Amino acid sequence: MHNEVASFIDSKVSGANATVNNPENGDSSVSVDASKILEVCQALKNGEHEYNVLQVISAVDYVDYLELVYILASFSKNTELLLKVKLDRGNDNNLPSLESVTSVWSAANWQEREAYDMMGIRFNNHPDHRRILTPDDWEGYPLRKDYIVQEKYHDMVVNPEAKVNTADHMFMKKLKETYPDPKKVSGSWKSDDGDAAESEA
Amino acid sequence: MFEFVNEASEPIKSDLMTVNMGPQHPATHGVLRVEIQTDSEVVARATPHIGYLHRCMEKHCEHLDYRGVIPFTDRLDYLAAMNMEWTYVLAVEKMLKTEVPIRAEYVRVIIGELQRIASHLMFFGTYAIDLGAFTPFLYAFQDRENILRIFEEVSGARLLYNYIWVGGVWNDLTDDHLVRIENFLETFEESIKKYHKLVGENQIFISRTAHVGVISKDQVYDYGLTGPVLRGSGIDWDLRKNRPYSIYDKFEFDVIKGEGLKGQLGDCWDRYYVRMMEMHESIKIIRQALAGIEAGPVMGKVPKIIKPAKGEVYMRTECPRGELGIHLVSDGTKVPYRLKVKSSCFTHVSALGEMAPGMLIADLVASIGSIDIVLGEVDR
Numbered sequence: 234m235h236n237e238v239a240s241f242i243d244s245k246v247s248g249a250n251a252t253v254n255n256p257e258n259g260d261s262s263v264s265v266d267a268s269k270i271l272e273v274c275q276a277l278k279n280g281e282h283e284y285n286v287l288q289v290i291s292a293v294d295y296v297d298y299l300e301l302v303y304i305l306a307s308f309s310k311n312t313e314l315l316l317k318v319k320l321d322r323g324n325d326n327n328l329p330s331l332e333s334v335t336s337v338w339s340a341a342n343w344q345e346r347e348a349y350d351m352m353g354i355r356f357n358n359h360p361d362h363r364r365i366l367t368p369d370d371w372e373g374y375p376l377r378k379d380y381i382v383q384e385k386y387h388d389m390v391v392n393p394e395a396k397v398n399t400a401d402h403m404f405m406k407k408l409k410e411t412y413p414d415p416k417k418v419s420g421s422w423k424s425d426d427g428d429a430a431e432s433e434a
Numbered sequence: 435m436f437e438f439v440n441e442a443s444e445p446i447k448s449d450l451m452t453v454n455m456g457p458q459h460p461a462t463h464g465v466l467r468v469e470i471q472t473d474s475e476v477v478a479r480a481t482p483h484i485g486y487l488h489r490c491m492e493k494h495c496e497h498l499d500y501r502g503v504i505p506f507t508d509r510l511d512y513l514a515a516m517n518m519e520w521t522y523v524l525a526v527e528k529m530l531k532t533e534v535p536i537r538a539e540y541v542r543v544i545i546g547e548l549q550r551i552a553s554h555l556m557f558f559g560t561y562a563i564d565l566g567a568f569t570p571f572l573y574a575f576q577d578r579e580n581i582l583r584i585f586e587e588v589s590g591a592r593l594l595y596n597y598i599w600v601g602g603v604w605n606d607l608t609d610d611h612l613v614r615i616e617n618f619l620e621t622f623e624e625s626i627k628k629y630h631k632l633v634g635e636n637q638i639f640i641s642r643t644a645h646v647g648v649i650s651k652d653q654v655y656d657y658g659l660t661g662p663v664l665r666g667s668g669i670d671w672d673l674r675k676n677r678p679y680s681i682y683d684k685f686e687f688d689v690i691k692g693e694g695l696k697g698q699l700g701d702c703w704d705r706y707y708v709r710m711m712e713m714h715e716s717i718k719i720i721r722q723a724l725a726g727i728e729a730g731p732v733m734g735k736v737p738k739i740i741k742p743a744k745g746e747v748y749m750r751t752e753c754p755r756g757e758l759g760i761h762l763v764s765d766g767t768k769v770p771y772r773l774k775v776k777s778s779c780f781t782h783v784s785a786l787g788e789m790a791p792g793m794l795i796a797d798l799v800a801s802i803g804s805i806d807i808v809l810g811e812v813d814r
Contacts, residue, residue, distance in 0.1 A: 256746075286658045291774035366488040366813060419496055
């Protein structure tokens with residue numbers, strides 16, 4: 234099924250470079266070029282595959298790059314599709330951006346706001362581009378692997394010493410020692426041994 | 435002599451007034467804030483603001499092992515915790531390709547459907563309160579208590595269970611439990627008919643809900659709405675039927691959908707009706723499961739440390755409030771690399787802004803109640 238979808242995308246949208254990912258474990262997916270996402274989504278919704286529902290937009294931080302997974306479903310054909318785009322990580326002043334698909338499915342409105350809020354991905358031509366779960370003036374993007382929580386928010390200490398669960402710190406430290414790639418371990422607080430500065434860089 | 439001069443030659447216009455409903459408001463079912471711009475009693479615009487219960491559960495899950503995540507999933511939709519953990523566990527099992535013993539599957543179905551009844555009862559009670567009737571709430575809680583008591587005995591907790599585990603369930607249902615569930619269903623089937631007569635056929639209730647908060651089929655697909663909201667708009671879709679997971683393909687049951695019996699198709703009354711009738715279908719499923727359950731183990735063979743191979747899965751199931759989706763990414767270690775929860779309540783709240791304009795404030799309360807949200811799942 235994924236091969237058909239990929240060739241369908243390529244035939245409808247030039248430059249989408251649809252490729253099929255068939256991992257050994259788990260679900261297959263189709264990757265497309267980030268710059269063509271709007272055209273691809275329009276084609277998938279209106280074309281023969283009838284992906285009439287956007288289930289969710291899930292953003293994943295792979296440290297070297299970010300990935301957006303658009304999970305589409307067709308309620309008429311009873312199928313599911315994982316559509317992926319790759320994005321550069323960018324930095325605070327220059328967030329990665331791509332075209333919003335709100336015009337295709339209204340469901341994308343809040344899903345994209347969440348992706349912006351949690352992962353720091355900008356969506357061009359979004360009708361209401363604000364944070365959604367955290368306050369509007371929050372700093373940083375919590376689900377990024379290098380996120381470190383701000384120390385103060387409106388003169389309030391975010392993690393007061395007396396309320397910090399030290400067991401979490403211990404667990405994080407242990408995890409960092411045992412995990413194959415310590416960079417991919419993401420606690421959102423600064424640890425004592427200064428590896429916070431390392432992951433920020 | 436007094437002379438009245440009418441300076442305004444234009445018709446009188448009133449200014450819009452901004453009113454905040456919530457975050458502490460009984461009709462918002464938790465900490466939802468709806469910023470309403472009203473023209474006297476009529477809502478001109480409603481903007482939902484969420485995040486007051488945000489705990490960043492997805493981040494927490496990134497440093498817990500696969501089993502440790504289960505209690506966190508309980509806290510998403512705390513009124514249907516069994517269904518939440520079931521979905522997550524199914525995602526992990528899909529990744530591990532684990533075989534679940536047949537008895538465990540039956541136990542899961544029984545428990546899951548009981549939880550659906552408990553959750554819909556909660557809707558029934560609180561929705562009546564939203565509309566000004568207190569008695570149904572007490573009726574609903576009486577019956578819900580019977581279910582929670584069984585859950586408490588079998589899992590040790592009343593609301594947040596950590597009962598469905600990877601590979602099976604934690605504890606077996608005894609024969610005594612099965613008999614009690616059967617007895618409960620017998621009395622419950624009668625009382626649910628009574629409740630529907632009491633509330634659903636009540637003229638005041640019909641006036642408050644029929645033709646109110648209508649969601650069309652196109653809007654359903656556009657916003658990705660699921661569950662009773664989708665079926666209330668007359669769409670024949672139920673994951674248990676259309677994409678059966680677990681052993682749902684073994685059971686006979688109907689998909690209830692709204693028909694616009696009292697008003698328009700897709701109004702609040704239809705959504706209420708779908709939930710009430712779904713409880714009857716749940717009773718049917720549980721009865722079949724009770725008849726078909728076989729003796730055997732309830733826990734399959736699962737490695738001591740769960741380490742799924744690299745990959746990702748998306749699993750969705752039919753929860754009481756809609757489809758819950760879990761997008762799980764593994765990088766081959768013992769902690770999930772990324773866990774994304776597709777929450778049905780989240781999408782339902784996002785449609786509120788489109789539903790609201792033009793309705794009365796009291797109707798907005800009825801609409802929020804009818805999409806039946808739990809803020810724990812909206813904010814995660």
